[in-house]
Amino acid sequence: MSRPSIVWFRDDLRLADNPALRAALDRGEPVIGLYVLDEDGPGIRPLGGAARWWLHHSLASLGERLRERGGTLVLRRGPADRIVSETVTDAAAGAVFWNRRYGGPEREVDAGLKAALRAGGIEVSSFAASLLFEPWTVRTGAGTPFSVFTPFWRACLALPGPRAPLAEPREVGGPHRAPASDSLDDWELLPTRPDWAKGLRETWEPGEPAARRRLREFLQEDLANYDRARDEPAAGATSLLSPRLRWGELSPHTVWHETVEAGAGGRFLSELGWREFAWHVLFHHPDLASRNLRPEFDAFPWPHLKPTHLAAWQRGRTGLALVDAGMKELWHTGYMHNRVRMVAASFLVKNLLIDWRRGEEWFWDTLVDADGANNPFNWQWVAGSGADAAPYFRIFNPQLQAKKFDPDGHYVREWAPEHLGEHPPDPLVDLGETRKAALAAYERVKSASRT
Template sequence: MTQALVWFRQDLRIKDNPALANANQIGNVLPVYIFDDTVPEEGSMGGASRWFLHHALESLNKALDNKLLIFKGDPKEIIPSLCKSAQCQHVFWNRMYEPWAISRDSIIKTTLKSMDINATSSNGSLLWEPMSVLKKDGTPYKVYTPFYKNGCLKQAPPRYPVNTHHTKFAESSVEFPDLARLTISDLQLLPKIKWDEKFYEMWDVSENGAQDKLAHFITSSIDNYDEQRNIPSVEGTSLLSPYLHFGLISPNQTWYAVVDAFEGIDSAKERKGVGVYLSELGWREFSYYLLFHFNHIQRENFNSKFNIFPWKNDTQSKQDLTAWQTGNTGIPIVDAGMRELYKTGYMHNRVRMIVGSFLVKNLLIDWRRGERWFWDCLVDADTASNAAGWQWVAGSGADAAPFFRIFNPILQGEKFDKQGEYVKTYCPELSNLPNKYIHKPWDAPPIILAEAGITLGEDYPHPIADLSATRKRALDAYSSIKKAV
């Protein structure tokens, strides 16, 4: 039978995999993963993502009866070489939307066409293709609500998850004389120092693990998602973001698991928590939409006025950045979030907004410095969502929060972590403080601090920023660019 090469990328699953389903209709499948070491710096995976990828590949390889072929190098050279050695006349993959990936894949398609090899790409990552959602005048949306309600929901529904039948593999005896076949371990994705111990407690990196998280979320949390998603101490979110990024589950599987559980889209949207969760899947779509239509957003301000924003880049700001990265700012909710990030590879979404606002607005540090730190530390680091999220917080993005909306981390902590449970989990040195002072230990009387066993500056740092003064400084900085052309 004709052999069909399936190039796995950010779709590391068997179920609802359009590329694999299409290949199964052709003949025997040659499943391939290539660790592309030619990607530009902004796309090169951070440490936490590499950890997740290692275990995702192990899960996929097991599901493929250990038939996954692993290579490292330039796919523009490896894919044609594989086709030649294995006599493949068909190559299938699911699309990626990063600018460098689009360019790379276009070159590969052209090369394969010149070799009389069919190259077919499919949508395995998004509910709606970004090129198909446009305003009536043919231009892309820049605001989320009309994008989602008018551009997406008024289109045909997302495709239903496809069945992936039993795969017949190509002969394992195929040799690749010009290529070095590797093992997953050869990719050296795992960290050399053991900072990832907590990762194993939090993440079952497998296709079944993704399905289990989704099922648990639907039965236990989704009805209260609109309220509980903001409370970092409770399990109120789906925790599916890394699985969606690496494709251990598709957004289509997620969308229809929710919709079918509540007997259709109209019924689902009537339940507030469910409707809000579906709209959050829409936000993920919007991030990819912006990346596709405005592919500079990862490194450049969407709003060009911010090109002259007076970011701080002196010695003090570098020290502040280090304090922020290590969770030693002296602001408890910020420190808890940054420590959660380092220990688990994840940070609660409400807290992401709080720590982002503190960095960009209270410390006046360029949002790109935060984006890079998140990129290295998050298991769900995603070009589209990471860039769009940081520009939203900074006020420089499409449909962003206005710059003058500055989160007060004390008030945010008191509102969403009333008993201080989240802070106490990641800042245990503050555990004996009364709830009244858990989000502002500097206000606690000396006797209260002594009873809690805390000496500020020794057991826990003094705040690195005066929240009121730095808020005014941020607003003054914003005023200096408001009239810029």
């Protein structure tokens, strides 16, 4: 009697370079693709609105591609440990394969499920697919995790290089009768009342085929200009691959090898390294989104929150052109240029003196590429509380940043044209005075660390 293999898809919504899928096909039995929408498991963080929009369309694409190859994608909702076990029973499956995750709650779910399934006689294997270098394989000379990027990346590059990507399967034979599946539409991942996703639809096409096209376009048209223009938000020199990597529509191994084959990409490859570093830090500090990595920052004297200031920042009404342009780009497209992200985050934390966690929560809800590592890691970097953090006294001046990186105002003109009129809005706060207040607060942190 045939006992199908289940491939549990998570943040790896692709057919190419998918080791779990390849292992299932090599087993020689019918293959069932499974995606579990788990928003109830212990410690699992529910997706933000923009992420839910992307997930809907990426799952639709994955399901269609599996069907074209004779396979099937089963959708089920609930705590992953229970749902996967139930699906194994319903399908009379003999094996379950997945690609590894690195967040703390996710690892606990996976470890518990692996033990339970094996105890029941089910073959279970997990694979490295989402990172070039798994977090436990990169250690300092003393055997400890890294906390500074440059030596971390140097240690990564001293290891055997990233493996070659696996080919996309031509056929994915499914079972004669698949287990029951939820309807994707019934999950209500798309916004309806109101439908705020018009800008996302205009900007993005989720799914593996579109991801592959974007990678080719970047390597052929933009990579040569990347090092020079990557910090200019109007230059169009960035890869726009971050949501593709976040959802696993592309593997980092594919991006790495195709970039190397293109004959360039030193700085771009180091950005892949920064992504690796974020996951390295999260693996060793699972509470990265809620707790200062540097404990001395627990003494930071955050003032009482002014909701009007937070709302002005969220809606791009701070009176600072570059910040407002970035926040409006984010609201419309679910994305923001990285240089502008740093400026907008610095303004929230170091000029408005609003806890970095409030900004991280907003980005989690509005970014299509927000993930459990990079989002909190980069917020802590800007705040000065994280790994390899920007010094707290490094405060991005939004006006000087605009002059340097958007000197002709092309980016501001596109997203916040009111700043280029005869009567631009007044800044929400005085940059000089708030900078002094931030530095005074930082002195409190330094004093607390010495006592």
